[in-house]
Amino acid sequence: MFHKEGNKIIVITLVLVVAMFLLIDSFINISWLRILLMLTVLAFLIIILQFFRNPKRLTAANNKTVVSPVDGKVVVIEEVFEKEFFKEKRLQVSVFMSPINVHVTRYPIAGNVIFSKYHPGKFLVAWHPKASEENERTTVVVENETYGKVLYRQIAGALAKRIVNYAKVDDIATQGADSGFIKFGSRVDLFLPLDTKIKVELNQKVRGGESIIAEVND
Structure with missing residues (x-):
């Protein structure tokens, strides 16, 4: 679950990641370099998703x-x-x-x-x-x-x-x-x-x- 404050950034990041994957696949012919670049882009996406995560928390409500x-x-x-x-x-x-x-x-x-x-x-x-x-x-x-x-x-x-x-x-x-x-x-x-x-x-x-x-x- 992601926080609503991250929706815009997550969408933009996803679009950029897809675009980067297409560019890398089209223009990088060296296999190991292509894989390395794709993994780097994927890692960036994971960092953004992790930052905006919004886990459920169980608060034991207590006025004291x-x-x-x-x-x-x-x-x-x-x-x-x-x-x-x-x-x-x-x-x-x-x-x-x-x-x-x-x-x-x-x-x-x-x-x-x-x-x-x-x-x-x-x-x-x-x-x-x-x-x-x-x-x-x-x-x-x-x-x-x-x-x-x-x-x-x-x-x-x-x-x-x-x-x-x-x-x-x-x-x-x-x-x-x-x-x-x-x-x-x-x-x-x-x-x-x-x-x-x-x-x-x-x-x-x-x-x-x-x-x-x-x-x-x-």
Whole structure:
């Protein structure tokens, strides 16, 4: 299953692959070279298809937990001052996505979307300390009565050229549901209440919509 954001690119890629196969078959007479070129073109198609895959995820809906919004590796767990919305200290958990990860963004909690804003910006590498404030990004805040307010920020990486964000103010968010897509390498930051109980560790691999990032500290 492929994400709808990849439909146009996948169709264009398929047309190019077919055209390349025909050209290679018509003009390359050396057998080993023809096979090598065809395999290279096929590998390119597989990479594009893999990037836009959209696997089904089984989210165990729970208003006391925050699930990972994306697939990737946890690269930051720290207390920071969040400047844009909360303007106070929060626990930041960041997940870095490599180009081979699924790039679908999912709602980390269920609730009401109370803030959603797009920021144009630079394309620093996603792990750069200033990427969260200077790169192209979107900020979304979802609130429910059990967990309170959770902010997640889609951040473009050096290869990303477009962030897609479906979340709009007053939307009803379903935990684990599709909330957007980031094309070609990126990161997502979560900003959580200070009394949150973090359930992941640095360098841990997580799955969007399934891995529990944090839970209410009872």
